[in-house]
Amino acid sequence: MTGPTNAGGAVPSKDGTALRGGSRATSRLSLRHSTPLIVTGALLVVLFIAALLRSGSMGITGQALLTGIISGGVYSLLAMGLTLVFGVLDIVNFAHGAFLAVGLYITYEVAHQAGLNPYIALPVAILGLFVLGLLIQLLLLNRTMGGTLERQLLITLGLSLLISNVLLLVFGGDPLSANLKSDPGVHVFGAVANLSRVIALGGALVLAVLVFLLLERTSFGRAIRAVAASRQGAGLVGIDVRLVYAVTFGLGTACAGAAGMLIAPFTTITPTAGDQFNILAFVVVVMGGLGNVMGAVISGVIVGLVEQLGGVAIAGQSPLLGVFILFLLILLIRPQGIFGATSS
Amino acid sequence: MTITTETRPGSAAIQNRRQSIQRSLIILVVITVLAAFAPALLPESSQTIAVRVLIFAIMAIGWNLMSGYGGMFSFGHAAFFGIGAYTDVYLLEHFGWSPWISLVVGAMLAALVAICIGYLAFRYKLRSAYFALATFAFAEMLRLLATNTSWVNGTTGFHVPLLPDNSWSMLQFAANAPQYYYIGLALVVICLLITMFYLRSRTGIHTVAVRDNEDAADALGVNVMRVKLTTMALSAAITSVAGMFYAQYFMFVDPDIAFGQAQSVQAIAPAVIGGVATLWGPLVGALILGPLSDLTAGWLRNPPTFLEFLSGRGGLDVVLYSILLIVIALVLPKGIVGSIRDWWKRR
Secondary structure: OOOHHHOOOOOOOHHHHHHHHHHOOOOOOOOOOOHHHHHHHHHHHHHHHHHHHHHOOHHHHHHHHHHHHHHHHHHHHHHHHHHHHHHHHOOOOOOHHHHHHHHHHHHHHHHHHOOOOHHHHHHHHHHHHHHHHHHHHHHOHHHHOOOOHHHHHHHHHHHHHHHHHHHHHHHOOOOEOOOOOOOOEEEEOOEEEEHHHHHHHHHHHHHHHHHHHHHHHOHHHHHHHHHHHOHHHHHHOOOOHHHHHHHHHHHHHHHHHHHHHHHHHHOOEOOOHHHHHHHHHHHHHHHHOOOOHHHHHHHHHHHHHHHHHHHHHOOOOOHHHHHHHHHHHHHHHOOOOOOOOOOO | OOOOOOOOOOHHHHHHHHHHHHHHHHHHHHHHHHHHHHHHHOOHHHHHHHHHHHHHHHHHHHHHHHHHHOOOOOOOOHHHHHHHHHHHHHHHHHHOOOHHHHHHHHHHHHHHHHHHHHHHHHHOOOOHHHHHHHHHHHHHHHHHHHHHOHHHOHHHOEEOOOOOOOEOOOOEOOOOOHHHHHHHHHHHHHHHHHHHHHHHOHHHHHHHHHHHOHHHHHHOOOOHHHHHHHHHHHHHHHHHHHHHHHHHHHOEEOHHHHHOHHHHHHHHHHHHHHOOOOOOHHHHHHHHHOOHHHHHHHHHHOOOHHHHHHOOOOOHHHHHHHHHHHHHHHHOOOHHHHHHHHHHHHO
16 A cells, blocks of 8 residues: 555565665575674673663573573574565565464374374474465465555454464363473573473474575575565576465465474463464564564574563563564664665 | 545546535435434344444544555554543543543544654654554554553553443443443544545645655655654544543453454454445444454354354354455455445446
8 A cells, every 4th residue: 555666576666675675585694784783782781781780680680591592592483484474475474473373273282182292293283384374375365466565464464363263263262281291491501491492492493494404405495585586587487486485485384383383382372372472573573674584583582582681671561562662663773674784 | 455546636626526525425414314213223232233333433434544545554553542442541540530531632642642653653764564563563562561550550451430320421321321322423423524524635635645656745745744644643543532432331441452453453354344445444344343243142152053063162253254354355455345336436
């Protein structure tokens, strides 16, 4: 609805060049403009000191630091899927959190109904959500490609409502859990984290590296990057653009599903559990620069740290508040994200 | 969702517009008269549904003004709804102020907040998706603040204190009193009139022009920022009225009800289903969505055999309306009213 110039990627639109600039679906970091990164680092240090002064204890602050890095790792994986979909398809996927919730329920099914170790659900969640995403793109979203952004936004919004309410219909609203049989604490530099959380961080990082390698080192990854750079050009050299769209959307939802599975052992499973992660993933994606995969990975950890350290520093308010303030600041001051190129 | 407009230069356009507003006024009078007789025809138990339709309609009219006619896609109208609702209950609880005063205060507050959001967003040239995300983040931030702030009762929220008698000045009547319906209807009519006359005003015409081509409008001397902010402020004020009325009717407000994501969706969905950037779209959408939750609740109490497994479960209403939302966005991007209008013109 911003006018005719905004219709898809056919014309290098005004806001396209101004906002997404060089950051569309690049997997490399642009360190030419390192000032924002330094500012962010300085802010984190200030936040750390504030948390230290407020709590007056190194133990609490260290614990927040560790928890922040761990949840940040999961945000990275989640946001990677979201940013990939935006970078390649130009779709702001409001249903991303709902896909994470599907991953949670798949894990619940495997752990409770089948009585298996929840981690067996990982390949099931990845594959299941890949297929789900593929079908959604092929059947619904491919029809609207090149249309206005709002139309796709409405469809993903509808999908998000649809998925969480189908989950509500099928599983009911009561909170469920998929805990491990034993979940011992692991000591890291004086702070303690449960084994399941450490596994979540490790799993998220491994998967993030795999997605990165897929994008950078395989021919299909090159096709994805080509489509992100120019749909017309990619189509002209014989790339099946619609297939690339579908697989990319599938990859994006698979990331959400994997993240859902990894956090399932220490998360309360409800139909709307994904909503909160939806918001966080958007913060991470905007911070990293929409479409910038590597930016999303680093920003995920930053957001995790801001959430945890901010929770200690501004005690009494929700830890998410700090994240939202950061989000608005970034949207207003640097909408291209801290790793995006400056307007050219 | 690209929207066609009928603004053509020359006196013919002005003539057209005058005719079209006359036609709209006639339709509005007919609808109002029909709606005024509705309580006599419908059973008393359906009053809650009717009031819900009216609340949906006010919210969607507000959203439609900014996002449909103004082209600024908001995903955070819960912020304005919540400001209206919280202003009402807060002033009532602490100062005993009449909801009618709160209506004005809430509308002004919501407009002020909208101007702040808008100014920051447009100052830094946030557009489409970025703008939607910013409004979304703002509503969420208000929700978190309300949840964790003790002077607005945190998660507990507010109950509207019960009065012994009906009171027009305090906008409180016995449960199921027809007054609620008529007040709601009056508010909807006023909001529609405001929309109609605003769109006819100079600023309103500029709003549509800015939406259709911002650069051209700018080049022709339209003050883009002022036009956008005026539209946002008016839209926010209208939506805050829905919040005030909601609080008075349901007599309870908490942060999730007031500022939750679901509330933002309830401002968007009726407008999109009915028809974005059409005058009657929000009304039609509200008429479809309002009764949905009660209908499905009825079905699920005595489900047909093939739906037996769903008995006692919630969520079917949202499933249905999200499917409707997806189908409309896919097949009828102009919504029901917009598509009928196009079909009528092509005939």
